[in-house]
Amino acid sequence: xxxxxxxxxxxxxxxxxxxxxxxxxxxxxxxxxxxxxxxxxxxxxxxxxxxxxxxxxxxxxxxxxxxxxxxxxxxxxxxxxxxxxxxxxxxxxxxxxxxxxxxxxxxxxxxxxxxxxxxxxxxxxxxxxxxxxxxxxxxxxxxxxxxxxxxxxxxxxxxxxxxxxxxxxxxxxxxxxxxxxxxxxxxxxxxxxxxxxxxxxxxxxxxxxxxxxxxxxxxxxxxxxxxxxxxxxxxxxxxxxxxxxxxxxxxxxxxxxxxxxxxxxxxxxxxxxxxxxxxxxxxxxxxxxxxxxxxxxxxxxxxxxxxxxxxxxxxxxxxxxxxxxxxxxxxxxxxxxxxxxxxxxxxxxxxxxxxxxxxxxxxxxxxxxxxxxxxxxxxxxxxxxxxxxxxxxxxxxxxxxxxxxxxxxxxxxxxxxxxxxxxxxxxxxxxxxxxxxxxxxxxxxx
Amino acid sequence: xxxxxxxxxxxxxxxxxxxxxxxxxxxxxxxxxxxxxxxxxxxxxxxxxxxxxxxxxxxxxxxxxxxxxxxxxxxxxxxxxxxxxxxxxxxxxxxxxxxxxxxxxxxxxxxxxxxxxxxxxxxxxxxxxxxxxxxxxxxxxxxxxxxxxxxxxxxxxxxxxxxxxxxxxxxxxxxxxxxxxxxxxxxxxxxxxxxxxxxxxxxxxxxxxxxxxxxxxxxxxxxxxxxxxxxxxxxxxxxxxxxxxxxxxxxxxxxxxxxxxxxxxxxxxxxxxxxxxxxxxxxxxxxxxxxxxxxxxxxxxxxxxxxxxxxxxxxxxxxxxxxxxxxxxxxxxxxxxxxxxxxxxxxxxxxxxxxxxxxxxxxxxxxxxxxxxxxxxxxxxxxxxxxxxxxxxxxxxxxxxxxxxxxxxxxxxxxxxxxxxxxxxxxxxxxxxxxxxxxxxxxxxxxxxxxxxxxxxxxxxxxxxxxxxxxxxxxxxxxxxxxxxxxxxxxxxxxxxxxxxxxxxxxxxxxxxxxxxxxxxxxxxxxxxxxxxxxxxxxxx
Numbered sequence: 001x002x003x004x005x006x007x008x009x010x011x012x013x014x015x016x017x018x019x020x021x022x023x024x025x026x027x028x029x030x031x032x033x034x035x036x037x038x039x040x041x042x043x044x045x046x047x048x049x050x051x052x053x054x055x056x057x058x059x060x061x062x063x064x065x066x067x068x069x070x071x072x073x074x075x076x077x078x079x080x081x082x083x084x085x086x087x088x089x090x091x092x093x094x095x096x097x098x099x100x101x102x103x104x105x106x107x108x109x110x111x112x113x114x115x116x117x118x119x120x121x122x123x124x125x126x127x128x129x130x131x132x133x134x135x136x137x138x139x140x141x142x143x144x145x146x147x148x149x150x151x152x153x154x155x156x157x158x159x160x161x162x163x164x165x166x167x168x169x170x171x172x173x174x175x176x177x178x179x180x181x182x183x184x185x186x187x188x189x190x191x192x193x194x195x196x197x198x199x200x201x202x203x204x205x206x207x208x209x210x211x212x213x214x215x216x217x218x219x220x221x222x223x224x225x226x227x228x229x230x231x232x233x234x235x236x237x238x239x240x241x242x243x244x245x246x247x248x249x250x251x252x253x254x255x256x257x258x259x260x261x262x263x264x265x266x267x268x269x270x271x272x273x274x275x276x277x278x279x280x281x282x283x284x285x286x287x288x289x290x291x292x293x294x295x296x297x298x299x300x301x302x303x304x305x306x307x308x309x310x311x312x313x314x315x316x317x318x319x320x321x322x323x324x325x326x327x328x329x330x331x332x333x334x335x336x337x338x339x340x341x342x343x344x345x346x347x348x349x350x351x352x353x354x355x356x357x358x359x360x361x362x363x364x365x366x367x368x369x370x371x372x373x374x375x376x377x378x379x380x381x382x383x384x385x386x387x388x389x390x391x392x393x394x395x396x397x398x399x400x401x402x403x404x405x406x407x408x409x410x411x412x413x414x415x416x417x418x419x420x421x422x423x424x425x426x427x428x429x430x431x432x433x434x435x436x437x438x439x440x441x442x443x444x445x446x
Numbered sequence: 447x448x449x450x451x452x453x454x455x456x457x458x459x460x461x462x463x464x465x466x467x468x469x470x471x472x473x474x475x476x477x478x479x480x481x482x483x484x485x486x487x488x489x490x491x492x493x494x495x496x497x498x499x500x501x502x503x504x505x506x507x508x509x510x511x512x513x514x515x516x517x518x519x520x521x522x523x524x525x526x527x528x529x530x531x532x533x534x535x536x537x538x539x540x541x542x543x544x545x546x547x548x549x550x551x552x553x554x555x556x557x558x559x560x561x562x563x564x565x566x567x568x569x570x571x572x573x574x575x576x577x578x579x580x581x582x583x584x585x586x587x588x589x590x591x592x593x594x595x596x597x598x599x600x601x602x603x604x605x606x607x608x609x610x611x612x613x614x615x616x617x618x619x620x621x622x623x624x625x626x627x628x629x630x631x632x633x634x635x636x637x638x639x640x641x642x643x644x645x646x647x648x649x650x651x652x653x654x655x656x657x658x659x660x661x662x663x664x665x666x667x668x669x670x671x672x673x674x675x676x677x678x679x680x681x682x683x684x685x686x687x688x689x690x691x692x693x694x695x696x697x698x699x700x701x702x703x704x705x706x707x708x709x710x711x712x713x714x715x716x717x718x719x720x721x722x723x724x725x726x727x728x729x730x731x732x733x734x735x736x737x738x739x740x741x742x743x744x745x746x747x748x749x750x751x752x753x754x755x756x757x758x759x760x761x762x763x764x765x766x767x768x769x770x771x772x773x774x775x776x777x778x779x780x781x782x783x784x785x786x787x788x789x790x791x792x793x794x795x796x797x798x799x800x801x802x803x804x805x806x807x808x809x810x811x812x813x814x815x816x817x818x819x820x821x822x823x824x825x826x827x828x829x830x831x832x833x834x835x836x837x838x839x840x841x842x843x844x845x846x847x848x849x850x851x852x853x854x855x856x857x858x859x860x861x862x863x864x865x866x867x868x869x870x871x872x873x874x875x876x877x878x879x880x881x882x883x884x885x886x887x888x889x890x891x892x893x894x895x896x897x898x899x900x901x902x903x904x905x906x907x908x909x910x911x912x913x914x915x916x917x918x919x920x921x922x923x924x925x926x927x928x929x930x931x932x933x934x935x936x937x938x939x940x941x942x943x944x945x946x947x948x949x950x951x952x953x954x955x956x957x958x959x960x961x962x963x964x965x966x967x968x969x970x971x972x973x974x975x976x977x978x979x980x981x982x983x984x985x986x987x
Contacts, residue, residue, distance in 0.1 A: 001625065001661060007485075018485045020518065023557060043770045043804065047735035048742070059735045076739035078660055078694040084733060106478050106485075107507065110514055118551070119586040121625050122657040123618055133544060133579075135507040136474070193732060195765055197798070205794070206760065210730050252723055254691060285730065336803060338840045361803050389840055397801040397839075400766050440732065441765030445798065 002120025003070040003079075004054075005029055006086075006113060008102060011042060011063050016102045019113045021120040029054060029069040037065070048076040059083045062098045070120075085125045086116060092127040092277040094138050104139040111136060127277035185430040187216040188227065188418060192409050193440040198294045200446055207294070209286040209411055210440075217274040219420060219429055227270040227281070228416040236287050248412045253284035286411050295322045295410055295437065296401060298333070298444040302393040303380075310390045312383040316366070322373040322437075326407040331368040334400040338362070341391055343384040350377055373408070399444045405437045450488045453479075461496040470505035477511040484518055491522045498529040501537075506544070513552040520556045527558050538568045543577035550580065554587035562595040566602060573607055578616035585611065585622040592630045599630060612643070617650065621658035624665055639669045641676075648683045656692035663687075663698035667705055677706055688721055693736065696724050697743060718747060718754045725754075729761040738772050741779065748782055759783040763795050770804045777810045781817035789825060793818065797832050801839070809847045812836070816851040823859075830860050837869050846883020853886040857894060867897050871904055878912050878920050885923040892927030896934035905931065906942055913946075918955040925950050925958070926980075929965050933977050 004025050008017040013034045033056055037045055048057045057079040058067040066083050087097060089112055094101045102109060115130045116123060124130055195208040213227070232247035255261055256279050260271040272281050286292070296318065303313040316335075320328060339362055346355040352369035366379055383391050420429045457476060466472045480497070483490055493515075500512040516530055530552075537549035550572050554565045569591055572584025585608065592599040599605070608630075611623045627637035639647075647662050654662060671677045684706075687699035700721055707713045728740040741762075744755060755762075762780055764773040777799060784792055796818075799811035812833060819829030836848045849870065857863055870890055878884050888905075895901035905928055916924070928946050932939035950962035968976040 001628075001664060015485050015487070023521070023555075044806070046771055047738050059733075075694070075697060075743070077697050077736065077743060080733070080735045080739050081692065081694045082657070084736065103482075106481050107474060107511055110481060111507075111510060114510070114514070114551075118583060118622075119590060121586060121622065121661070122655075123582065123622075124655065125657060126655075135510060195763075197795075206763070206791075208730065208760065210732070252727065254727070257691065283727070285727065336801060339842075340840050363803070391840075395839060398798055441767060443766065443798070 001072055001074060003068050003072075003074070003117065003122075004120060005069040006117070007067050007069075008109075009034065009065050009067065010099050011060075011065070013037070014099075016064075016099065017106065017109050017113070019110065021117055024071065025054070025069065027052065027054070029056070032056075033058075033065075033067055033069075047080060055079075057083065059087065061087055062096075064097070064099060064102070082122055082125065086112075088278070089116065089125065089127050089130065093134070095140060098141070101139075101141040104141050105136070108134065108136040108138060126275065128275045131276060183218070183430055184220055184427045185218045185432065186225065186418070186420065187214075187218075187432045187434070188415060189214040189216075190409055190413055190415065190433075190435045192411060192413070192437045194295075194410055194437060195441045196294060196439075197443045197445060198297065200444075202294070202297050204291045204294050205445070207291050209292070211284045211286065211409070211411060211413060212280045213270075213282040213415075214278065215272065215274055215281045216278040219274075219422070220427070221422065221424075222274060222276070223420050223422040225272050225274060225421065226417075226419040227272065228418075229264075229268045229270070230412065230414050230416065231268055233268050233413065249287040251285045251287045253282060256281050284413075292410055293321060295405060295408075296320055296328075296403065296442070298399055298401070300393065300396070300399075300446055310385045310388055312385070312391045312393070314381045314383065314393070314396075316379045316381065317376055318368075318371075318378075319376040320371055320373055322405050322408050324372070324374040326373045326405060328371040328373075328403045328405040329369065330402070330404050331371045332402040333366040333368075334402075335364040335366070335396060336362060336398075337364055337383060338391055338395045340385045340387045340389045341383045342386045345382045345384065347380040348377075349379070353377070353379070355379055355381060371403070373405075393446070396446055398446060401442045401444065402439050403442070404439075407435055408437055409435045410437045450483070453483070454488075454490065454492055457493060458496055461493075461500075467503075470508060473500070473503065473505060473508045474511075477508060477515075480515065481511060484515075489522075490515075491519060494519055494523045494526045495529060498526060498533075501530055501533045509545075510548060513548055516552055517555040520558065524558060527556050527561055531556070531561060531564055535564060535568065538571065543575070543579045546572070546575065546577070547580045547583045550587055551583050554590040557594065559594055562591060562598055565591045565594070566598055569604070570602070570607075573604075573611065578614075578619055581611070581614065581616065581619050582622050585619065585626045589626045589629050596630075605630060612646075617653040617658060618655065620650070621654060621661055625661060628665060636668065637665065639665060641669075641672065644669050644680065648680065651683075651687065656690075656695050659687070659692075660694045660698045663695070663702050666702055671706060681706060688717075689724065693724070693728050693740065696721070715751045715754065718751050722754060722758060726758050726761050729758075734768055734772050737768075738775060741772075741775055745779070748779070752782065756783045756785050756788070759788050759792060764799060764807075770807050773799070773802070773804075773807045774810045777807070777814050781814045781821070784818050784821060784825070786822075786824070789818070790828075793825075793828065793832060797835075800836055800844070805843050805847070808844065809850075812847055812851045813854075816855055819855060826859065827861055830855065830857065830866075831862070834862070834866050834869070842880060842883070846880040846886070849883055849886035849890060853889050857890075863894060864897050867894050867901075871895070871898055871901055876904060876908050878916050881917065881919060884920050888920070888923040888927045892923075892930040895927070895931050902931060902935060902938040902942065905939075909942065909946065913949065918953065918958050921950060921953070921955075922958050922961055925961060925965070930980060933973060933981060936973070 002022060004022045006019045007015055007030055009015045009030065015030055018030065032051060047059065053071060055070050055074065056067065057076055058065045059080060066087060068079055068083060090097045090109060093108060093112065094105050111134050112130060115133045116125050190211065190213050192209055192211040196204055197206040199205050230248060234247055234249050235253065236249060236251050258273045258275055259281050263269045263271045270281055299317045301315045303315055305311065305313055322328065341362065344357045344364060348355065354367050356365045358365060364381060368377060371377065385391055415433050418431050418433060457479060460466050460476055480490060480493060497512050497515045500508055503509050503512065516526065520526060534549045534553040537545050538553065540546050550568050553568050565587065569584050569587050572580050572587065575581050575584065588599060588604050588608065605627065608623045608627050612620055614620055624637055631637060644666060647666065651659055651662070671680065681703065684699055684703050687695055688703065690696040703717055704714060707717065725740065725744060729737055731737060748755065762776045762783065764776050777796065780792055780796060793815065796811045796815050800808050802808040815829050815833055819826045833848050833851060836844055860866065870887065876884065876887055891901050891905065925946055928939060928943050932943045947962050947965065950958050953959050968979055
């Protein structure tokens with residue numbers, strides 16, 4: 001039940017960290033792993049494989065492979081969960097976890113590795129429990145915009161007007177010196193991820209929303225906080241089946257162990273005793289029926305052309321149904337086209353947009369920097385075909401959309417108030433409450 | 447001198463510089479460089495004597511890294527041990543528990559048998575340390591010592607000491623004891639778990655970390671239940687752990703639960719139903735590696751408790767951003783979850799994956815549709831029709847993949863077979879560029895080509911254009927196709943078959959060659975006999 005080695009490598013195969021716990025491996029596990037990676041490619045490298053009686057398990061985050069090797073039979077769920085935990089602890093200490101951050105904090109990472117696992121057995125794996133044993137101070141690395149996987153951090157990148165963009169990449173764990181001149185801030189983010197398939201007629205054929213209330217507390221003294229959610233929020237098991245209305249219905253929700261659930265049942269309040277580090281106080285899944293109105297809709301028309309031409313003219317209209325005072329950013333539409341298309345030309349009706357044609361995977365990519373709520377955008381795209389075969393609209397099967405809608409939750413979950421119970425009342429806490437809905441997989445069928 | 451050696455010499459020079467040694471920040475910096483080199487696999491054994499001195503450094507961080515260095519390097523330089531033992535032993539009595547723990551860990555990691563007496567001394571002291579941090583490390587250091595000299599651990603009564611520490615007040619100490627005993631007593635079957643201990647452990651569960659819980663649950667699998675009453679007692683306690691926030695604890699509880707009710711198989715599905723929410727939230731967690739592992743776990747139950755998962759089939763739908771390996775795994779499961787109720791929805795979903803950018807994903811979606819078509823005659827026509835629609839996509843790879851799926855199906859009952867064959871025989875696609883696609887295409891013409899008038903001409907044209915450049919696999923398929931067509935339409939195909947057989951008999955490829963001879967032989971026996979063998983071979987079983 002023990003693990004033998006943990007190592008971190010970049011996708012290029014540079015080993016950044018290598019920690020042996022048992023010195024019992026007779027083979028070079030790193031070389032075997034990297035070799036495997038080269039052979040099958042990152043798209044098809046399974047998170048878990050067994051080779052020569054050794055089990056290799058990894059998670060891939062921000063261009064890094066975090067890898068564990070063991071000669072025991074251990075379930076992949078256990079290993080993956082542990083690696084994920086390790087990643088979050090590193091994130092709590094270093095702010096962000098990427099190649100630069102690891103290089104800059106190499107000693108810190110070794111310290112963490114020494115405390116969370118002893119002789120291959122996992123010991124402590126929460127940030128606050130490890131904190132007392134860590135000596136080194138984190139070295140901050142300036143983050144580029146974090147990749148898509150880290151939604152929580154992305155949030156900070158968007159709303160530069162209200163919070164400094166580097167806030168997310170600050171470590172949660174602070175040194176004593178810092179503690180004194182640090183602002184007393186608390187960040188509460190309501191993040192909803194949406195999986196949806198929208199039919200050509202605008203009806204939703206499938207929708208699935210998972211939400212997460214993420215808390216990151218920099219309050220000194222770790223006071224208890226109280227979060228009040230919408231009062232009209234109902235849980236599926238409690239609500240009457242025929243009970244339609246404007247309220248939010250959740251299929252299921254679960255809480256972090258530091259949350260007192262009793263208050264939630266009575267008054268929809270979360271009383272939280274925040275631990276050190278970033279954590280999700282509550283996760284929930286929205287009921288899939290009655291379906292929500294889709295926040296975006298796409299209409300595609302084929303425009304008439306002189307019959308001799310083998311080109312096809314498409315008109316794309318993207319409608320936003322999110323409230324007027326909100327906006328979606330970093331919107332990307334990916335339109336896969338058949339191999340007969342050799343080029344495109346386009347005409348757009350607004351600034352801050354581009355349409356590109358990726359020949360390598362035959363995709364048209366329409367990027368929109370900012371897309372205000374309750375408006376629409378049009379793109380006219382001409383598909384040029386040199387092969388003499390005209391592309392028909394029905395050869396385009398679906399369009400994938402990516403977006404980040406800030407200030408908006410598709411479910412309507414809201415935080416009515418956030419109270420900080422600071423016994424000494426020594427400071428006025430800065431409270432940042434933010435909402436965001438992001439696409440996990442948002443597809444228009446044509 | 448190469449760069450690494452220059453680097454090492456540079457570090458040595460700095461380590462000898464008193465001003466640097468007095469500056470903790472500079473020292474840490476230097477150590478970071480060393481650790482970096484170890485990670486990259488550079489030989490740093492020359493540094494050993496210099497780093498050994500740092501064990502006594504006042505900065506705890508520098509000391510820590512020096513210890514880490516010693517652990518890694520101990521095998522490469524045996525002199526190192528002599529340099530460090532005394533300093534480590536001294537630190538084992540330090541006033542700070544952190545230092546005591548650190549030095550005990552380092553000392554016991556010296557993998558040199560001559561150190562075992564020292565280690566034993568330190569472990570024994572550590573096991574009774576008043577700091578739980580040190581006790582935790584001491585327990586696992588006993589296992590390290592056991593690896594170095596097993597007899598010493600057994601003789602000195604450490605096993606008994608560990609058993610008594612199972613009652614320790616620190617939950618991590620308790621779990622470490624169990625793990626240590628399990629490993630030390632491996633040859634005798636590991637730690638002995640009696641009834642009293644089972645209850646003790648189960649009731650202390652909430653105190654353990656989730657990793658500790660997972661370890662304990664794994665160890666409890668060794669215990670055999672004594673009575674039915676006890677079974678239900680224990681199941682009641684376990685039940686609370688089926689709704690955990692940690693998936694590993696959940697999974698281990700479930701496994702234990704199922705083990706305990708293996709004599710009561712009717713309960714299995716009920717238990718799984720109770721866990722449905724956990725499965726669903728795991729599948730929707732957004733952590734791709736976790737989702738993948740949970741799917742692999744779920745696959746264990748698909749054979750006998752499918753119905754639980756048929757209900758949450760939507761959780762197995764793919765998301766756009768998921769890596770191909772995960773999508774493929776999900777797609778392979780979907781056909782097993784089909785019920786009359788969700789059939790259309792799953793089919794529609796799979797149809798969408800068929801136009802994925804990754805051709806491996808789209809191919810597996812097509813294969814999944816093929817799988818579903820075989821499950822029920824009601825599904826058959828709709829599935830095949832969906833596949834047929836795909837042929838309209840002007841993409842050679844899609845075409846080839848769809849045909850390969852068709853190759854695996856018995857299409858004779860398909861209502862629109864004529865029409866389908868018409869599309870397939872649109873000659874322009876029959877080219878040897880895509881080998882698998884071409885073989886499938888030839889197979890289909892052989893199998894169903896008699897429905898069309900012009901299929902012999904298509905083959906004729908193909909032979910005329912490509913026979914020379916064809917690889918032998920394609921030729922084998924071609925031969926079979928022509929043979930089948932000949933048996934159905936002798937007049938039109940005779941000359942084709944004759945020409946082809948001539949080429950194939952002369953081939954050096956064994957398969958092709960023997961196939962050709964085989965056909966000669968069959969034809970000699972008379973057309974009826976050949977028909978019997980060649981045409982009925984496939985779907986009759």
